[in-house]
Amino acid sequence: MDKIYSHPKSLHDTTTHYCPGCGHGTIHKLICQVIDELGIREKTIAIAPVGCAVLAYDYWNLDTTEAAHGRATAVATGLKRTQPEKIIFTYQGDGDLAAIGTAETIHCANRGENITVIFVNNGIYGMTGGQMAPTTLIGQKTATTPRGRNVNLGEGEPLKLLEMLAVLPRVYYLERTAICSPRSVLNVKRAIKQAFSNQIENKGFSLVEVISPCPTYWNKSAADCLKWIEHEVVKTYPLGRLK
Amino acid sequence: MKTKKILMTGNEAMAEAAIQAGCRFYAGYPITPQNEIPAYFANHMPEVGGVFIQAESEISAINMVFGASAAGKRAMTSSSSPGISLKQEGISYLAGCQLPGVIINVMRGGPGLGNISPSQADYFQATKGGGHGDYHMIVFAPSSVQEAFDLTVLAFDLADKYRMPAMILVDGFIGQMMEPLVVHSPQSTVHSKSRLLTKKWALTGAKNRKPNVIRSLFLAEGRLEEFNEELQNKYTRIKNKEVRFEADNIEDCDCLVVSYGIMARIVSGAIENLKKQKLNIGSLRPITLWPFPTDIIRKVAKNKKILVVEMSAGQMLEDCLLAVNGQAKVDFLGRTGGGISSEEEIIKKIKSLVGR
Ligand SMILES: Cc1ncc(C[n+]2csc(CCOP(=O)(O)OP(=O)(O)O)c2C)c(N)n1
Numbered sequence: 121m122d123k124i125y126s127h128p129k130s131l132h133d134t135t136t137h138y139c140p141g142c143g144h145g146t147i148h149k150l151i152c153q154v155i156d157e158l159g160i161r162e163k164t165i166a167i168a169p170v171g172c173a174v175l176a177y178d179y180w181n182l183d184t185t186e187a188a189h190g191r192a193t194a195v196a197t198g199l200k201r202t203q204p205e206k207i208i209f210t211y212q213g214d215g216d217l218a219a220i221g222t223a224e225t226i227h228c229a230n231r232g233e234n235i236t237v238i239f240v241n242n243g244i245y246g247m248t249g250g251q252m253a254p255t256t257l258i259g260q261k262t263a264t265t266p267r268g269r270n271v272n273l274g275e276g277e278p279l280k281l282l283e284m285l286a287v288l289p290r291v292y293y294l295e296r297t298a299i300c301s302p303r304s305v306l307n308v309k310r311a312i313k314q315a316f317s318n319q320i321e322n323k324g325f326s327l328v329e330v331i332s333p334c335p336t337y338w339n340k341s342a343a344d345c346l347k348w349i350e351h352e353v354v355k356t357y358p359l360g361r362l363k
Numbered sequence: 364m365k366t367k368k369i370l371m372t373g374n375e376a377m378a379e380a381a382i383q384a385g386c387r388f389y390a391g392y393p394i395t396p397q398n399e400i401p402a403y404f405a406n407h408m409p410e411v412g413g414v415f416i417q418a419e420s421e422i423s424a425i426n427m428v429f430g431a432s433a434a435g436k437r438a439m440t441s442s443s444s445p446g447i448s449l450k451q452e453g454i455s456y457l458a459g460c461q462l463p464g465v466i467i468n469v470m471r472g473g474p475g476l477g478n479i480s481p482s483q484a485d486y487f488q489a490t491k492g493g494g495h496g497d498y499h500m501i502v503f504a505p506s507s508v509q510e511a512f513d514l515t516v517l518a519f520d521l522a523d524k525y526r527m528p529a530m531i532l533v534d535g536f537i538g539q540m541m542e543p544l545v546v547h548s549p550q551s552t553v554h555s556k557s558r559l560l561t562k563k564w565a566l567t568g569a570k571n572r573k574p575n576v577i578r579s580l581f582l583a584e585g586r587l588e589e590f591n592e593e594l595q596n597k598y599t600r601i602k603n604k605e606v607r608f609e610a611d612n613i614e615d616c617d618c619l620v621v622s623y624g625i626m627a628r629i630v631s632g633a634i635e636n637l638k639k640q641k642l643n644i645g646s647l648r649p650i651t652l653w654p655f656p657t658d659i660i661r662k663v664a665k666n667k668k669i670l671v672v673e674m675s676a677g678q679m680l681e682d683c684l685l686a687v688n689g690q691a692k693v694d695f696l697g698r699t700g701g702g703i704s705s706e707e708e709i710i711k712k713i714k715s716l717v718g719r
Pocket residue numbers: 170171172173189212213214215216217242244245246247248253
């Protein structure tokens with residue numbers, strides 16, 4: 121009998137520390153499947169963020185470094201420029217990539233660094249206890265927007281970083297995906313594979329955004345989170361390829 | 364041994380030394396008075412197949428260095444005071460992740476934007492940690508262009524050896540002034556490629572081995588304390604082995620002057636002058652500011668006047684006070700904000716101390 125599905129070699133066999141219904145574990149696994157399928161495990165170097173995924177190296181059977189909060193793409197630049205033949209990817213939350221690390225993200229993209237960025241947008245700061253993220257939706261309640269995010273109170277609009285990056289000529293690939301159904305998960309995997317393949321082919325800066333559920337700080341059941349993404353989040357963050 | 368003599372500014376000399384030491388990655392952001400350093404790398408890194416990046420900020424630059432260092436390459440950044448403040452989190456991460464890296468601070472006057480004239484007011488920041496957590500850098504304080512060159516090479520060696528950040532702390536004077544420099548041919552330096560340390564911990568892809576992980580996060584109970592003990596043991600080894608200083612007539616003088624960097628050059632002029640006037644003055648010049656030459660100062664401090672001269676409101680002064688430990692009175696002469704004590708001012712101060 122042929123074996124058609126198994127535990128990815130790039131993923132350690134261990135117990136998860138993520139909350140039930142969290143998207144991080146799924147995205148970790150998809151990345152590892154892609155790395156296995158592309159046969160690049162032994163030359164891939166991962167950069168873990170500061171955020172809920174700070175312990176990503178406990179899951180990935182890959183050379184991995186931490187990076188200071190928001191600085192993953194700067195660290196990636198140092199790693200890639202000194203070892204252009206290696207595959208370098210960052211894994212970053214929305215606070216990490218689109219708030220404290222905005223400058224690093226934009227300038228890394230603008231230089232056209234040949235790296236892969238996996239951008240996990242859960243609309244919240246998970247690790248620090250559910251505060252507003254730059255991507256928090258209007259009206260969404262968080263620890264620091266207890267009455268719901270309100271533009272009129274100067275709390276800002278949900279930041280559309282991909283749309284901002286799309287204007288940069290050296291950015292090669294941008295796609296926004298979401299985890300909200302089995303089918304959508306397969307689509308996330310396809311996009312991640314594309315982003316890694318681009319790097320292998322020296323195409324330049326590739327970024328995949330994955331809208332990802334956070335039942336704990338969205339105050340919703342895991343199932344309701346998926347519905348919320350499918351019906352609400354996509355209104356602000358339409359899915360699809362931007363570049 | 365093949366050597367040649369050339370004329371260079373301190374800034375250029377440090378950049379050239381880095382290249383000769385095998386540094387192949389530089390990232391930085393422009394700020395006066397150190398702009399000659401990135402310009403030198405922009406010109407010369409391509410010639411040796413190295414990488415030069417003008418980063419979007421000092422924060423980004425230090426984190427790029429973090430990445431290049433994690434790749435096992437010799438990497439550095441440079442800046443001046445305000446930019447070095449921005450790098451502090453990154454330096455703390457280098458220390459916490461036990462990654463080597465060299466940082467040059469060509470100090471200018473502060474606080475705030477201050478001005479661009481030479482200063483020594485970042486001594487506390489450099490020697491006491493600067494960023495968060497219990498860590499140190501090895502801090503070198505060259506007082507000539509030649510020494511700036513030699514100590515930069517040494518900084519790369521020691522950063523690799525101890526897996527930690529090292530800083531070259533110079534004032535704008537040393538950075539900007541031109542002096543003759545003897546450049547050793549690469550074969551004669553220890554830093555030729557074949558002698559670079561192999562870094563088994565580097566991130567090169569987990570091929571035929573378990574993954575290497577670079578991290579400073581230790582969540583398991585007691586684990587971070589254990590890690591800090593390891594770090595402190597390393598710092599103790601460095602304190603025992605790596606203290607460097609230059610001493611002149613320190614045992615039997617009536618007054619011992621402690622100063623570093625460009626200030627030590629002015630002090631030595633003053634002491635020469637006073638010698639002719641039959642005054643018995645000694646000089647101690649720390650070459651490493653951390654580890655600080657505490658023991659030697661403690662040993663000779665008794666029965667003499669001690670004078671500390673700095674281009675600050677008195678920062679190294681505190682380490683001298685700790686070293687002297689109450690055995691003698693410690694006086695201070697210092698100016699801030701770009702002011703530099705002249706030879707005459709120093710002579711006058713020393714004379715007032717020894718009653719002449
Ligand atoms: C310089 C700095 N500022 C703040 C923090 C605290 N902090 C840790 S994670 C985080 C936000 C994480 O949110 P996000 O990037 O969206 O990732 P998530 O935890 O939601 O996966 C913050 C503010 C830090 N570690 N370092």
